[in-house]
Amino acid sequence: MTSAVPPCPPADDRADERADEPGGAPPLSPGRLAADAAQALAAVRARTPLVQCLTNEVTTNLVANALLAVGASPAMTAVPGEAEQLAAVAGAVLANLGTPGPDLRACLEPAVTTARRAGVPWVLDPVAVGVLSVRTRLAEQLLGARPAVVRGNASEVLGLAGLTSSGRGVDSCDAVEDARVAAVRLAHATGGAVAVSGAVDLVVAGDVAVRVSAGDPLLTAITGAGCALGALAAAFAAVTDPLTAAVGSSLVLGLAAERAASVARGPGSFQVALLDELYGLRPEHVVGLGDRLVVEPARTGARRAATAPVGAPA
Ligand SMILES: Nc1ncnc2c1ncn2[C@@H]1O[C@H](COP(=O)(O)OP(=O)(O)O)[C@@H](O)[C@H]1O
Numbered sequence: 139m140t141s142a143v144p145p146c147p148p149a150d151d152r153a154d155e156r157a158d159e160p161g162g163a164p165p166l167s168p169g170r171l172a173a174d175a176a177q178a179l180a181a182v183r184a185r186t187p188l189v190q191c192l193t194n195e196v197t198t199n200l201v202a203n204a205l206l207a208v209g210a211s212p213a214m215t216a217v218p219g220e221a222e223q224l225a226a227v228a229g230a231v232l233a234n235l236g237t238p239g240p241d242l243r244a245c246l247e248p249a250v251t252t253a254r255r256a257g258v259p260w261v262l263d264p265v266a267v268g269v270l271s272v273r274t275r276l277a278e279q280l281l282g283a284r285p286a287v288v289r290g291n292a293s294e295v296l297g298l299a300g301l302t303s304s305g306r307g308v309d310s311c312d313a314v315e316d317a318r319v320a321a322v323r324l325a326h327a328t329g330g331a332v333a334v335s336g337a338v339d340l341v342v343a344g345d346v347a348v349r350v351s352a353g354d355p356l357l358t359a360i361t362g363a364g365c366a367l368g369a370l371a372a373a374f375a376a377v378t379d380p381l382t383a384a385v386g387s388s389l390v391l392g393l394a395a396e397r398a399a400s401v402a403r404g405p406g407s408f409q410v411a412l413l414d415e416l417y418g419l420r421p422e423h424v425v426g427l428g429d430r431l432v433v434e435p436a437r438t439g440a441r442r443a444a445t446a447p448v449g450a451p452a
């Protein structure tokens with residue numbers, strides 16, 4: 139593919155050091171972030187942002203339904219020649235590389251380039267990047283159009299940053315904390331947020347990192363939980379800044395999953411209940427979730443395992 143996307147600027151290596159300097163601590167508090175996330179959920183419900191989804195063939199239905207459940211308006215449009223028309227007027231664009239066939243590949247670059255130029259935030263979900271070569275090259279090219287949010291599992295984020303990963307297909311075999319340095323570098327290169335999903339999600343934006351403890355292991359027993367998270371991040375990015383979008387979408391999906399798991403009998407009923415819980419979630423359920431968040435300088439704890447408990451009641 140010839141690239142119309144401007145090259146990604148080199149990673150700001152000194153940024154890693156600056157994050158450790160005195161005064162580098164983030165001014166954000168967990169309570170403030172949770173309140174911002176709640177406000178963003180309210181804004182999604184009030185404004186019904188159009189989310190253009192250039193996404194995979196496996197999980198498109200779950201992704202569309204998850205977006206509808208939080209109040210966004212999904213459009214699964216991947217027709218070469220017209221994708222960029224929608225990108226110019228959408229609230230946000232999702233670029234998910236799960237099944238990057240010829241049509242999707244032909245749509246992605248024009249759509250994200252158009253979105254970038256139009257000031258429309260877009261989200262990159264680098265499914266299986268680092269494992270498979272075509273999509274890895276594609277993702278690297280798309281990065282130049284500076285996604286507001288990159289959302290991937292640890293192996294995908296490592297692979298996208300060009301670091302060694304041990305992903306297996308679409309699944310991660312790496313620990314979230316092991317992708318922290320990769321997330322920091324990508325966040326500095328794009329100027330946006332990078333969300334590494336796992337038992338405890340890690341969101342990095344600039345010199346700030348946020349660990350989000352929410353979710354349930356049943357999310358890993360259905361296909362599309364990660365895709366749904368990327369889509370929710372796009373819906374949130376349409377109404378708020380990248381950091382709040384990434385943290386807010388992680389909190390919302392995680393909380394809905396915990397509630398769904400408490401009534402589910404297995405993955406099938408869990409998926410149905412997950413949509414019900416997303417639909418029923420209100421800003422007042424999210425506003426007090428500051429205790430699920432740890433805010434820290436991005437490089438702090440790079441060698442520490444993420445051990446915050448998951449599944450605690452809201
Ligand atoms: N062990 C776990 N416990 C709780 N939540 C999890 C766990 N693993 C993943 N999640 C959640 O599942 C969602 C999808 O993450 P993940 O499985 O890493 O994505 P992917 O499907 O891209 O591999 C995220 O919201 C994440 O927080």
Ligand SMILES: Cc1ncsc1CCOP(=O)(O)O
Nearest residue numbers: 194196236361362363364365
């Ligand atoms: C199974 C599969 N194969 C190609 S895309 C896809 C969906 C991956 O979805 P998720 O990573 O969100 O579970």
